[in-house]
Amino acid sequence: MNLSIKAKFIAASLSLIALMAGLLIFLLRTQEGLEMNMNEIIDKNLTAIRTAEQIKYHVILYDDLIFRYLVTDEKRFLDEGVDALEEAKEWIQRMKALAEGKTEEExxxxIEQDTGRYRKGVRAMIGLYRTAVEAERNVQKRGLLDLFSGGAALEASIISQKDVSRASVTGRSRLNRINYQCEKMVDIYRVKMDAAQAQMRDKIRKTHRAAWLTGSAAFAAIFSVIFLLAFDILSSIxxxxxxxxxxxxxxxxxxxPVQSSDEIGRLTQFFNSMTRSLKEKQQMLVTETITDPLTGLYNLRHFQAQMEKEISRAxxxxxxxxxxxxxxxxxxxFNDNNGHDTGNILLKGIADLVRKSAREDEIAARYGGEEFVLILPEADITQGKIVAERIRSAVEQSVFPGMEKQPGGKVTLSAGGAAFPQDGGVSSELFKxxxxxxxxxxxxxxxxxxxx
Incomplete structure (x- = not known):
């Protein structure tokens, strides 16, 4: 039936209007309380969870950008990394406003202290990296004829490289600790949400008992009607x-399933809307942590994890x-002639071609800058060459803005491949x-x- 709860009680018996009206008011107030509690719980805990995820995301982004800077020596990655860490600090301040318990505050x-130490460690590592690079350049300038007299510079280069390696290991340990702490913060708020949901379940049980007691008061007079109505309500609850x-x-x-348009039906609709919202926000958080924001392909960190899984499976x-x-x-x-914005459009276009050319089980990612990587499961050398050539040909035959300024008047790709197990049994060997x-x-x- 599509009648409201109030209409059902009036139809059941005019002599019990007062009783039925009281039950209706009780149910409406319970519904109001549940809606308010559910809204507050969802908004507060999801905000806290998302804030913790944002701290983790921006620290990981900072680490990724610093890695790119060390690989490419492009200062823009260093600047973007500094911005990412500042964003992480802002999210930490927001989390402070949300933290209530002593455990969360501690x-x-x-997290704040480890982030500060991690930043100092990265600065030190960058300094060591620059020292190592300068020392290597000095060794190269001396040349082979000056090899013995350049021993001191060579030794300085080797020492600097060892210092960079040690600093990198220390930084990685701190980054892992920050990630663990963020995950722990997320777990705390998930536990809080579970506890709140347990309280809501308890309220629903109390509503069940109250409705049953109210129906029992008029049991002798309208047993069949009250029984059917209570059964309908309790079934929905x-x-x-x-x-x-x-x-x-x-x-x-x-x-x-929404089986009515009454209050229970609206509460069911609200519940469905809540679960959809939770799912969308969860998917957004997952997507943000594993994809490259420019191209939409997987990022390098996620690709490396998938690479290890593929090696184990193979x-x-x-x-x-x-x-x-x-x-x-x-x-x-291309960038010098057309600008970085057009260069980004080119990278997106090539990423789309790689994505469209790959099968569903093949894993594509942005390796960094203008490089892309692709894992081809079950593909030997011959099959791998075929796929790589298909992608290379697709790019060569495509039209991109600004391509007329390129050598030969077109955009092209170069590709290098390796096969497991012939060319290596671990990821580092295959990448090399x-x-x-x-x-x-x-x-x-x-x-x-x-x-x-």
């Missing part, structure tokens, strides 16, 4: 209770797979072999695929 203080339990267990795909089943690294030819010339093959393609004239 954990937040640890049990459905909601089951839904709350499933959502608290992580089943965010749950969609409860070793377990004895199957091959291929790794391909792509690099945009003359990308610096694929990178060497890429340089072979560059030296051979670009716009081609070479294999290890």
């Amino acid at each position: 954990l937040l203080e640890q 049990r459905t909601l209770l089951t839904g709350v339990q499933k959502v608290s267990a992580g089943e965010l795909d749950l969609e409860l 070793q377990r089943h004895g199957h091959p797979f291929s790794l391909v690294i792509f690099d945009v030819d003359h990308f610096k010339i 072999k694929a990178d060497q093959a890429l340089y072979k393609a560059k030296n051979a004239g670009r716009n081609q695929v070479q294999w290890a």
Whole structure:
């Protein structure tokens, strides 16, 4: 029936109007309380969870940008990294306003202290890196004829490199600790949400008992009507209770059927809206942590994790797979002639071509700058070359803004590949072999695929 609860009680018996009206008011007030509590709990805890995730995301982003700076020596990555860390600090300040318990405050203080130490460590590592680079340059300037007299510079270079390595290990340890602390903060607020949901379940049980007692008061007079009405209400409440339990267990795909347009039906609609919102926000958080913001492909950190999984799977089943690294030819010339905005449009276009050319089980990521990487499960050397050549050809035949200013009047890719297990049994070996093959393609004239 689509009648409201009030209409159902009036239809049941005019003699029990007062009783039914009281029950209706009770149910409405309970509904109001549940809606307010659920809104407050969701908003507060999700805000806290998202804030902790943002702290973690910006610290990881800072680490990634510093890594890019050390690899490419491009100052923009260093500047972007500083901005990312400042964002992390702002999120920490926001989290302070949300923290209530002593545990959260102490954990937040640890995060803030470790972030400060991590930043100092990174600054020190950058200083050591610059010292190592300068020492290596000095050694190269002296040349082979001056090798013995340049021993001091060479020794300084080696010492600086060791210092960089030690600083990197220390920084990684601090970064892991910050990530662990952020995850712990997220867990704290998830536990709070679970506890609040348990309280809501308790309120629903109390509503159940109150409704049952009220119906029992008129049991002798209108037993059949009250029984049917109570059964309908309690069935809906049990459905909601089951839904709350499933959502608290992580089943965010749950969609409860709306069986009426009364208050229970509206509460069910609100519950469904809440679960959809939770799922969307969870998916957004996951997406932000594993994708490259410019191209939409996976970022390097997620790609490396998938690489290790693929190696384990291939070793377990004895199957091959291929790794391909792509690099945009003359990308610096393209940027100089067309500007960084057009360069970003080019990278997005190439990323779309890589994504469209790859199968569903193939994993594509942005390796950094103008480089892309692709894992080809179950693909041996022959199959890997075919896929790489297909992507290279697709880029060469595509039209991009500003391509007329490129050498040859078109945008091209060079690619280097390596296959498991022939070219290496661990990720570092495969990356090294694929990178060497890429340089072979560059030296051979670009716009081609070479294999290890």
